[in-house]
Amino acid sequence: MSDDTKTHTTMRDYVSAIGRTTRTVIAPIGSGARFVSDVVGAMRDVRTWLPEFSVHARILGVESLPIGIFIALFTGIVLALLASYSVGDLVPPYFVGTLVQKTVTLELAPVLTGLALAGRVGANIAAELGTMRVTEQIDALETLTFDPMSHLVVPRVLASAAMFPIVVAVAMLVGLLSGWAASLSLLDISTPQFLKGVRIFFTSFDVRYGLVKSASFGAAVALIGCRAGLTTQGGAQGVGRGATRAVVISAVMILVLDAFWAVVWLTNRTLK
């Protein structure tokens, strides 16, 4: 082999390495985008996914309400105490209500509930679909020409996207009520003062922002869980790995989406 041929081969290897790296980075994005595209396409098959919707809405949403309520209950109490501790006598006491309302509605109720549901819903979906995959139930569906997307994925994604805002709305309400109760009983802040603080800077945008954000969290968690379940390989161990991967990626995606919505909706936005 001549020196020219050797040099040419080395250069080709380098370029190929760059190409492989690029493909490795981009491939998950592309496959994820294709997965989302398939899901959107499967939504047209309403007769298939609609009967399954309420079952999944109940499992993923209604049965998740206790977790959301539990988290919001203590979040509201801690927020009221933290607000009082942080500002002390520097500001009027009703600012505790303002801080509790703004923080619960805009951030903590959607994000904390989303993270909790990422564990419950994401792992549930990934484990369920993963088990179906490793036990070849999904292969059987495909053999029978049933589309797993419209049968298994779409109802879960839509149910999750629809029910996350419901759970978050309840969490907002519970968070405000627990913050009010804590202010009343632990901080000697009267109800009119707390309500004044809640109302003085309240806008309906606060609620819209939190609910839209939580809907995106729900869709993301379900999509990630479904994809992790459908791509499960290798038996029970693979199911476990898929569930773990779904929870981790869902949690990260929730924070990424949180930042995304903040940049999109809160930049250059004031109460005026």
Add this chain to the structure above:
Amino acid sequence: MTNRRASDFVVGLTVLIVTAITIGGTLWLKQADLGGRTRHLTVRSRDVGGVSLGNPVVIRGVRAGRVEQIALGDDNWVVLKLGLDRDVEMPKDPVVLLAASSLFGEWQATVTSRDAVPGDRALLAAIKEAHTGSDTLAGAVLPDIAQLTAVAGRISGDVAKVAERVQVAFDDAAARELRESIRNFAQLSAELARTVNVQSRNLDRISTNVQTGLTTINDAATRLNTFSSRVDSATSRGELQTIVTNSQNAARELVQAAQNLKQITDRLDRTESSLSRAVSRADSVLAKANSREGTMGLMINDPSLYQQSDSLVRELRALVADMKKNPKRYINVRVF
């Protein structure tokens, strides 16, 4: 199928309840006008300061509504929409003042009568400029705490300058002069006593001279009367020369009396001037003494000196009495 139907019901019920609670809670917190009990006022102003949506609208110090909308208008105006309770009675010829309601950045819109607007020229001009004559109310921003603080800062700077100038004017030399004035009080008092004594003697002399002059004038008048009674027979008895002589004497005495009176007047003028100077000096000194400055002031005003002196006398009396009673305690004569 049963499971699916039950799920439908549970999910539907949950969605309905939560949606109703969310919408109801939002409207309640937003203080939405559900029963049409709110009337709206439009206000225009050049600036809104720190006013934001939801800030209270106040009439006579009572919350009566909230700021519902803020938007930029034409010709550099800002248009505010205020929502007020329909039952609230508006003041006569209303205007809206936008002002900070606390030190923490909260603002409020106060609806008040035009007559009740503070008499600040800039504020009145802003209200006048914003006045439209239509249903749109005129609005203006009252100076907020930052502007007031800036003005207070300038005022305190001026006060500091004045204080510095006072300190410069009332320096150590001035203090020394003041102490010297108080020290000269005794000298001035003695001078005043001497002046009063001299002027008293002058007054005695003046009164004596005046009395002498009056006696002389009286004599002259008597002589003139005698002269007039004798005029009839003067030519026949040869006493004309005597009358003339007496007249000359009377005239000289009158001149002398006039001179004496002039001297008396001059002395009175000088006496008055001296008295005036002495009284003004005494007044100044007494004022200083009365203000508790210096030794004399303290002597006059500080009761502790009297109390200490009184205490000293009492102690001396007690000491003398004790010496009389127990002489051996103090005088011990030993021969050997």
